[in-house]
Amino acid sequence: MLKVGIIGVGTVGASVANILRDNKDIIKARAGVEIEPVLGVVSNLSKDRDVTIKLTDNADEVLNDESIDIVVELMGGIEKPYEIVKKALANGKAVVTANKALLAYHRYDLEKLAGDIPFEYEAAVAGGIPIINALRDGLSANNIKSIRGIMNGTCNYMLTKMINEGVDYDTILKESQELGYAEADPTFDVGGFDAAHKLLILGSIAYDVDAKPEDILIEGIQDISPEDIDFANEFNYTIKLLTIAKKIGKKVELRVHPAFISNDEMIAKVDGVMNGVSVIGDKVGETMYYGPGAGGDATASAVIANIIDIARRGKGAPMLGFEFDHSENLSIMPKDEIETKYYLRLRVEDKAGVLAKIATILGTKNISIEKMIQKPLNKTCAHIMLSTHTSVEKDIMDALNAIVDAGVVTADPVMIRIED
């Protein structure tokens, strides 16, 4: 059994504790060992919280507990968590953090201090997207030519609204604050600083360059106005707060700023609060990673992936993903039982009664029609094209056979499933 202490049981910390409890079985099957959250640290013990983990307000109870293997730092800030993770490492404990600010300033000191002790931070960049994993492991054969990321959900939400709905900056900022997408003091997000912290981490993995926020170009989205959006639109661009890491000769560009990017690019399609990171490697070409950049559960997913990774140290991930037989014993769904929506195209004789016959057969088989179009094909034939509501594969097959048997179609029916 692996014991975990969680320092900071707020949005992300509470999710980590709860997911370790709720997904205990699958996590054990994947990690090869039980993972138990034994103690959480908060600053205010009297706050109401939706967690079952035992709590303390004294971080030393985690740091000095010899039975705790992994310290998860989810309190935020820079210098205070820096002291805490240093102490955890000094006590030989593996560390997992989601703290990009800490890493933006201290990642190289921490790398040195950690030595052979695992120190992981998947959640610090682009939340639930396993981008550290992709860049550090999946693309490790490549010289990285560039990384372009949309890594601040607040900015992306605001820009998407400004572009799609013509809302102006001040209005959307207020709305975002009301929705909880932006902080009361939004500078850290809209000024590009949060994205810059993440960029510095990716820049290190790609290029091994040590830079701090003050060393790089950081501009926010505060000055984007409708005129600029119109111009962008007119020339097939969209506007994103872009983080860019790019190698040119022996120099590395690291910058964060609003940028026009072509609507044809995959990364231009990353809208709303979602994050996306496009990486170009010299061998693989472009790969892109998309998903939620924030949120308690999504971020906790990445934190726990790191914990499982640490549990697997020494042996690597199990070949097919499970270390133990997966307790659920799932079986394959028989084809007949598949349920989805269907598109049908029927070539019929263009005469009275045909549509009624088809509708009757579908009705008998519990298939209800969502949309339908009839189009004449020539003097005698027509196409009936329709989509159904969710139906059972067997019913569809039976209905199509019955339609054929009824002699109302003049060609084999076409069926394509609809997944939405």
Added chain:
Amino acid sequence: MLKVGIIGVGTVGASVANILRDNKDIIKARAGVEIEPVLGVVSNLSKDRDVTIKLTDNADEVLNDESIDIVVELMGGIEKPYEIVKKALANGKAVVTANKALLAYHRYDLEKLAGDIPFEYEAAVAGGIPIINALRDGLSANNIKSIRGIMNGTCNYMLTKMINEGVDYDTILKESQELGYAEADPTFDVGGFDAAHKLLILGSIAYDVDAKPEDILIEGIQDISPEDIDFANEFNYTIKLLTIAKKIGKKVELRVHPAFISNDEMIAKVDGVMNGVSVIGDKVGETMYYGPGAGGDATASAVIANIIDIARRGKGAPMLGFEFDHSENLSIMPKDEIETKYYLRLRVEDKAGVLAKIATILGTKNISIEKMIQKPLNKTCAHIMLSTHTSVEKDIMDALNAIVDAGVVTADPVMIRIED
């Protein structure tokens, strides 16, 4: 030093050998050990090849060489490579393969045979996209709700052309064959079998279910016709060859077939030969992975990631991606030296000579204009909006200062960088 034998030095095998040579330094810095391709196996020794690796036509020379640590199987087929990788494992060698057909049939036997010996296969699913990595490591905290993939580049290329250009199936098949995107006998791709092999592998990692191609629903794209595309279009759908793995209660759906999916989904935007995989986890929500599903170098990128992963066994990936100092010693590009394209918006007095002044200043600073729009703002003012060709940041800053100093603008100039 880690020694690698490559069985099959064709499209992918040759790329693996060449990338291990060309990217030797960065691979060593990332892996923490030198990785050397020492011997390749082909069937026809007299063929002309663009590789420097030593070659043999006798696989036993690799399998029985005690100095070889990792056997990379890239010959294709099923039973022959099955015998070869079994022998490699029996001889204690780690195995890396890109062979989805082999795994579609033998992954569970191989898992058992491998035991503690590393057996990796990132390239077998979606080529260069590190999707095994994402699913097995990055999303390991989640119960997987569904996986939807576009994992056959041939089909996706053909469908994209049919949809965007109204080409019919037979025409585009012929064109794809001429371009080398489709085989002379295209059944394996267009019939959905290649995608099914990949789906079965993902199905195992997500759900631990053992199924063979004959157990699941597989339909190809051969019957898609313009009428169906029109209907799809009319109702905001696109058509993709979709691989679906989905858990419903205690049953797992595994199926491959053409499907209508909403144009609003991220995965609907995966066009041409590219691959994309969308995964929904119960905690993280949707993440999506996009990139090249085939090609020698892209596939080799994934094969080598596995080799590096094996080299890192025991200690895990280095915290910031590099085990050794990265020899290149890159430095941060000073802000002034950034080169990109720029969008400028200038608020000017609407009178003669203003535009000339601005154009002169830009010209003096070596900034050439790509596009320009002038729009009246009110009786006395106008907006000049323009985009430049690639320019140097310092020149832009100098020009903007000069424009302000010349007194021709009535508000601070707006500048947004263009990344395309």
